[in-house]
Structure formats: structure tokens, C-alpha cells
Amino acid sequence: MKEKNKISVIIDGKKYRGQAGQTILSLARKNEIKISALCYHPDLKIQGSCRLCLVEIVGRSGLFTSCSTLIEEGMKIITSSPAINKAKQVNLELIFSQHCLECGDCLYNQNCNVRDFAKKYKVNIAKFPDRKKGFPTHYFSNALEFDTSKCIDCGLCVEACHKVGVDFLELKKKKNFYEVVPSVKKDKDCIYCGQCLTHCPVGAFEGIGEFESVKNWTLDKKKTVVFQFAPSIRSTIGEEFGLEPGTVVTGQLIAAIKKLGVKHVFDVSLGADVTTIEEARELVDRIKNNKPLPMFTSCCPAWVKYVEFYQPELMPYLTTVRSPEIIMGGLIKYYWAKKQGLNPKDVIVVSIMPCVAKKYEIARQEFKVKGIRPVDQVLTTRELAFLLRSKKIDLKKIKESKAVSTLGVPTGAGVIYGASGGVMESALRTAYHELTGKNLGKVEFEKVRGIEGFKKANIKIGKKIIRVAVVNAIVNAKKVLAELKKNPQAYDYVEVMACFGGCIGGGGQPVPVDDEIRKKRSQGLYNIDKKHKIRSAQQNPVVKTIYKEFLNQEKNIHRVCHTYFRKKKKEVYPLK
Amino acid sequence: MKNKNIIAKLKTSGLKGRGGADFPTYLKWQAFLDANSDKKYIVANGSEGEPATLKDSYIVKNYPADLIAGLKLALELSPKNSQAFIYLRKDYYKKYKKHLEKIIGNLPITVFREKGGYLSGEETTLCQEIENKIQRPRIKPPYPVQVGIHGRPTLINNIETFYHVAQIAKGQYKKTRFYTILGKALHKGVFELPLDYSLEKILKSTGNFPTFDYFLQVGGGASGEIILPKEIKRKATGSGSIVIYDKEKTDPWTLMLGWINFFMKENCDKCTPCREGTYRLREMIRDQKIDKKSLEDLFFVLENTSFCALGKMVVLPFRSAIKKLL
Numbered sequence: 056m057k058e059k060n061k062i063s064v065i066i067d068g069k070k071y072r073g074q075a076g077q078t079i080l081s082l083a084r085k086n087e088i089k090i091s092a093l094c095y096h097p098d099l100k101i102q103g104s105c106r107l108c109l110v111e112i113v114g115r116s117g118l119f120t121s122c123s124t125l126i127e128e129g130m131k132i133i134t135s136s137p138a139i140n141k142a143k144q145v146n147l148e149l150i151f152s153q154h155c156l157e158c159g160d161c162l163y164n165q166n167c168n169v170r171d172f173a174k175k176y177k178v179n180i181a182k183f184p185d186r187k188k189g190f191p192t193h194y195f196s197n198a199l200e201f202d203t204s205k206c207i208d209c210g211l212c213v214e215a216c217h218k219v220g221v222d223f224l225e226l227k228k229k230k231n232f233y234e235v236v237p238s239v240k241k242d243k244d245c246i247y248c249g250q251c252l253t254h255c256p257v258g259a260f261e262g263i264g265e266f267e268s269v270k271n272w273t274l275d276k277k278k279t280v281v282f283q284f285a286p287s288i289r290s291t292i293g294e295e296f297g298l299e300p301g302t303v304v305t306g307q308l309i310a311a312i313k314k315l316g317v318k319h320v321f322d323v324s325l326g327a328d329v330t331t332i333e334e335a336r337e338l339v340d341r342i343k344n345n346k347p348l349p350m351f352t353s354c355c356p357a358w359v360k361y362v363e364f365y366q367p368e369l370m371p372y373l374t375t376v377r378s379p380e381i382i383m384g385g386l387i388k389y390y391w392a393k394k395q396g397l398n399p400k401d402v403i404v405v406s407i408m409p410c411v412a413k414k415y416e417i418a419r420q421e422f423k424v425k426g427i428r429p430v431d432q433v434l435t436t437r438e439l440a441f442l443l444r445s446k447k448i449d450l451k452k453i454k455e456s457k458a459v460s461t462l463g464v465p466t467g468a469g470v471i472y473g474a475s476g477g478v479m480e481s482a483l484r485t486a487y488h489e490l491t492g493k494n495l496g497k498v499e500f501e502k503v504r505g506i507e508g509f510k511k512a513n514i515k516i517g518k519k520i521i522r523v524a525v526v527n528a529i530v531n532a533k534k535v536l537a538e539l540k541k542n543p544q545a546y547d548y549v550e551v552m553a554c555f556g557g558c559i560g561g562g563g564q565p566v567p568v569d570d571e572i573r574k575k576r577s578q579g580l581y582n583i584d585k586k587h588k589i590r591s592a593q594q595n596p597v598v599k600t601i602y603k604e605f606l607n608q609e610k611n612i613h614r615v616c617h618t619y620f621r622k623k624k625k626e627v628y629p630l631k
Numbered sequence: 632m633k634n635k636n637i638i639a640k641l642k643t644s645g646l647k648g649r650g651g652a653d654f655p656t657y658l659k660w661q662a663f664l665d666a667n668s669d670k671k672y673i674v675a676n677g678s679e680g681e682p683a684t685l686k687d688s689y690i691v692k693n694y695p696a697d698l699i700a701g702l703k704l705a706l707e708l709s710p711k712n713s714q715a716f717i718y719l720r721k722d723y724y725k726k727y728k729k730h731l732e733k734i735i736g737n738l739p740i741t742v743f744r745e746k747g748g749y750l751s752g753e754e755t756t757l758c759q760e761i762e763n764k765i766q767r768p769r770i771k772p773p774y775p776v777q778v779g780i781h782g783r784p785t786l787i788n789n790i791e792t793f794y795h796v797a798q799i800a801k802g803q804y805k806k807t808r809f810y811t812i813l814g815k816a817l818h819k820g821v822f823e824l825p826l827d828y829s830l831e832k833i834l835k836s837t838g839n840f841p842t843f844d845y846f847l848q849v850g851g852g853a854s855g856e857i858i859l860p861k862e863i864k865r866k867a868t869g870s871g872s873i874v875i876y877d878k879e880k881t882d883p884w885t886l887m888l889g890w891i892n893f894f895m896k897e898n899c900d901k902c903t904p905c906r907e908g909t910y911r912l913r914e915m916i917r918d919q920k921i922d923k924k925s926l927e928d929l930f931f932v933l934e935n936t937s938f939c940a941l942g943k944m945v946v947l948p949f950r951s952a953i954k955k956l957l
Binding site for chain 2: 101103104105106107109117118120123125138141142145146148149150152153182183186207208210226228231232233
């Protein structure tokens, strides 16, 4: 049956086999034939707007865009000819005529496609004066910025925003040109997930402060500056240094940060273990005491923003447990600092996050204790890599640090938080213990794993069946909500991550990214968990100590581990 | 089977689409008939966004019953709950809606008001409009006849085409077309004349043959080709419009600036060559400074790499005007 769908084509004289319905570009990429393209992203619908991925087809006149042309039996495809090369050259000249060159702090500085193409096709990048000179930059709160002078109008960001399920970015005609703009509509707002950023081929989007904030970075010696890194970073940051996606570099990461002069490096996965315990307890409490169900996770700040703006009626269903990053920040300032004899005011917590929405999250007033924020600064994975490179610290070459993270090591459960389904799985492991008093024999919940957008499972814990859903991208959360509307009892517990694949596909992660890369990043985290001796949060001795010494008081639990939500008004408007 | 005979008749007649692309009508109708679906759409395209072209409005005004008869023939080839549209630009809609609806009666034909401009006449953009989506073309293939409005097979023909289909069904098709004659013409208007008439014959038989030094723009007031007096043995192309210019009194730069402003305003900015290419072409025309190599480069990418027909059509008027008028 499968064989029937196979199609043979010839590309540049060599035979290849593909599937019916496959495009020329997709088949070429699969076979590592390079066809330059900008507006093609395997995550998203075909745009066909950049007009670079041109090929010729023997027997047909004209040029064809390989991204939008399907393979046919016996098709003879040519990827390089004088006509193709000329067309690419001219279209690249035109693309450069609308793309302001600011390569120094561009997130594609290391791997810029458009510059590589320019070299390959001998493009005069300054042939035309810049049409977009002086075009404005839109700021999306303190999370993202969009420099429209770099935008090449490919449409991928609008498509990504649509695929996430937000539709905040729009095309609007201004004078003679359509432009990508933040929506002016009152019922539309940005949730700061940053999928526009990771799908922009030319770096028109960046996190706020990327990379100015780390350009002249020096360690503030008057304060105690500590770093903490999110669960997913360990299997993604390697890409910034030429390592394969999914390569686990926990030790190297700690060593590299220490090389910056930072003495204390914390692992947010330890905070995740606390999140897990609190969240499992809340779930059990909600189930036992007939409180609002399903409970939704709330460690994804973009999802929380979505609820607070678009569907505030769901706020009672969000778990009140803070995200691992915020809990860890709180533990550092109010528990660890105290033990060290430090004033929390003199401790600066810098988080390395896979996320741009985390930049927004840390500024939430609800987290403050006596005017002090748990976390002072968020750097994306990319920003840390930029900082390390600027200090000539190469993660690839650095000796793995034997030193473990300050305060202690997390469980495997804390590490898998970085992948879609990880929060759910961790909480289920602990909830099992909470409900039955026993520890799980087999801790894996395979049904909630994987990068698919929507996973569901019925989990038997003791006599109780817990119905769970794990979704990534808001569009899939909407599907859950639609199901709940029909049947309010459809689920007990729902994990939502705004980004494709969860945090390993976050807006602060290395680019480029696609399903293959997300799978590898995710696998890296599960491999760590597999090797871990302790795989359930409640079994972590460090966490036990923290609960014995600090989280033994309701007051402390409340101010470090829990939060509340507030209905949000529109925050982001287009510039006039 | 009676109604399927129309396709054979269309084939014998040799009728080609009158929207400008000259695609054999019977092939489109056959593909529409062959497409498998329990609901299909039919659209009579009266977007008529091309400047200096008035034939569609002429037909809607003078032969609405024939237009509707043409649509009815297509409906007879379609599944039961199929629907047809008469897709009209704003001003035509305002003028003719009521009258058309009277003739339509109970037939499943809706008179649709187009919101956009020039590009909205492009058939995939038309589908977008009817679905109330952004006015930008879709990737082809699939063609609307396979996947059109709401994913359904959609037959889109120009209003004039439907008129002729009705004539063919009645056995009254005389191999004519509707020519719009404007500009410095003595008798401006729309004229139904034989298809095989040369430009010269058209001008003479309508009393419009210029007595002054002139040139023509044929096939559309923006996308048409510049034709010199020595070339008038040719036939009319595109939308069948002819604009007569007084050579003495026409500044080719002003003329070209008008066209390029039109294209820049009306294009959708989706693809690189059309968005940026028309912008750079405009700069050259505005500054009256044409660098031949750059110009040819722009023409090359516009013709060969534009997403839709609009970008491809931009080249002809400028190439002919620059060659023949400068």
C-alpha cells in the first residue's frame, strides 16, 4: 500500500523517491539537497512569498517554487541554472532592499541564511537604498520587540501566531504596502510566547534586551549574583555551540556560568520538584474536596497571560502554584540567602530561560515579598550563549563541571518539565504517592509524552481514574476548552504550554527549530530522567530538607510557592 | 444528459475565457463537471478592475438575462445544493443588483459585492473575498475548479464568457467579442464585433480611426500593450480594450507613472518581486532614469517568479512603452 504512493523523481540527475503529496523542497531537504528558501518553515503552511526556492522542471517552461510544487512521477528537476541563479540573485537584492542590516546583535549572527545566500549568489546587498530605513520597532511589553525595518514580509510570523491560536499579528495596508502589525483590536493581545520570533527567518523579532543587555556584561561584585537555569536549557544550549540538538550539557553549562565569575548556579528543576509537590497536593485537594476541576497548569506564563486576557473566567481553574523559576527564585532569596547570612536585597537572581514570556512573568507584582522580586533578570538561552561567546567561553570545549548546582540536584521529574507532558508526568508520579501513600513502580507515563499538540490519557491511581490532557499551542488548549464546554467532567487535570513541543520549543530557544529538533531536545531530557535514581519529586532528599526547614510553615509556602491571577487589559498596541 | 451537451457545444465553438487569460472554456467546464463534490460553486466574475475596460458592465446592463442563462447552464451541471454568484465591483453592484435579482427570481444565484480592487478579480483572490478572508491570491494548483470557495469545486468565468455560453446554447453564437474603446476616440464605448477583426478594422468600423499621430494601448488601461500605427493589423488581446492616445500630447513618463502607481496600489505585497520590484520600477519611472540592466532584472523576476498573474502582467506595458515610446 505504501509502495503505491511512492513517486520517483530525478533531481539534478540523481534519482530520489518521495511520497505522493510531497513538495519538491521537502523531498530535497530530506535528501540534503540544498535549495535556498526563506519563507519556508516545516512547522507552518506554505507561504510561497520569498520566491527564492526556484527550480526548473524539464519539459515545462518557466521557473517553479519548489516549496509549493508537488512531485510527480518521472519529474526531472533542476536546482541550478543561469535562469534560476539570476532570479535568485535579483530577488535577494530586492529582499536586501527592505532588510536593515544590523548583524552584530542579530540572533542569526551565527547562522544567517540570507547572508549565506547573498554570498552564494554574488548579491550586491546594497544595490538599492533601504526601503525600510527608519521603520519603527514595536514593543510587546517587556518580552519581545519587533523591528519592522528588518521584516522581509514573508508572512511566517503571522502564520506562527495563527498556528499558536492567538492571531495577534496581522497584515494591514498602510499607504502602498501591507505590513505586519500588532492587532489594534481590543479583544486581541499578545501572550508573549515568541513563536513569531523563532519562526522569523531574518531576526526581525527578538527578546527585549537581546543582546544589548549582555553586551558589556560584568559581574556586579557589590551584590551576590546567582544564576539559575531552566529544565530545558540543558538539552538545547549546545546547539548554539555547534552541538547536535538534544545533547545534554548540564555539567558544561554550570562550569561555563561559573567561568563568568558566578559562584552559585542553581537548577530550576529543583524548583520544579517543589512545584510538582505543591501542584500534586492541590490536585488531590481539588479532587477530594470537590473544588473546581479540571485543574490547569500555570507554569507557562504565556498560557497564564492567555487566560487572564482572553478567558479570565478560567482563572479559578489554574493551579495557584508558581512556576518552577519563580519558586526557585523565592527559595534562593528567602531560604538559601538566609542560610548564607545574606540579605535577600543583596542577592541578584538571573534566570536562563527558554522563554521570552518569562521576561514578562518576573515583573508580576503578585510575586513580590516586601518589595523584592524572586527573580531579577531573565536571559534567554540565546542570550546566555551570546554572553558566553563574547567572553570566549566555548561550551563545546569546556570541561564538565563536577560541581553540582547549589542547593542540590533535582529529580528526573524536575528535568522533564522542559518537554510537553513533563509537568503532568511529574505531578502524576507525586499525586500517586499523595493518593495511595505508595511510590510508583513504573514511573513512566508514555501517553503524555511526545511533541504532538494534543495528548490525552486516563490514568488509574488506586481506584480513581484521573482523566488528563496535555496540550501545546493555545489552539489545542481551545480544543480542550471546547470539549469541556460539552462535557465539564471531561478532564481532571490539563497541562498547557503555549509553545510547540513545550519549553524545548520555547521563544527563547536557539533557532532554527522544527519537529525533528524538538524531538531530539525532548529526548535529551527524557534520557536524563531515565538514568536518574530518583525520579519522583517527593523522594528528593534536598526537597525533603527544604520542606523540613523552610516550607514547614504555611506562611513560607504561601509566599514562595503560590500566587493568584488578575484579569488583564490589553497591553500591546501598534505604534501610531 | 441533455445539459452535458453544452460542453461539446463549447468545444465546437472554440470559446475561450474572456477575462484575459484565453483559457478554453470547455476544458474548465469539463474539469468542473469531473470534480467530485456534493456542492459546487459558480461565479460570474464582474470584478472588471482593469482600467479602461467596461464590457462587463455593458453586458450586465444590456444582457442580464443572457448572463443569468449562462449561469443556469452551469448550475444544471452541478449538484443540487450548489450556488452561483454574480461577483460585481462596488459601483456595478450598486447599479445593477436590484435589476439582476428580479431576473434571478428563485434561482440559487447571489449578487455579490466585491470589497477589494484590481486583485480581487484574480480567481483565487475572488475565492478569498467570498470567504471573507484577506484579499490575497492562493497557491495554484489546486485550481479553483478543483478546490475553490470553501474548498469546493468552483467554476469561475468572466461575465462575458457566460454571456457567450448562453448564445452558444441557443445556437446564436456569432464568434464576437466586446471591445471597449476609450481615450481620444470619437465614439467611446463598448462594441460587439467579430473576434477576428484587426485593430484597424475595429477602429474603422466604429468610426474611431484616428486622424492624428497616435498610439494605442490594447488589452487593458494598465496591463495592456502599447501598439504603434504600424502594428494595427494585430487583433485585440487581454480584456479587449483599446485606448487611443494622441502621440503629440501624451507624455510617456506620466503615462507610465500612472500605471505603476496603479499596480503598486493594487498589488497585495505578498511576493518579493511584485512588492519590491514594482517599488523599484516606480523609482526609475519617477526619476526618469532607467538603468537598462536593472530594468531587465526587475522584468525578469516579475515575469518569471511572481506569485500570481498580477506581477507577471506588470511587465508588458512598460516593456512595450519603453521600447516604442521613449
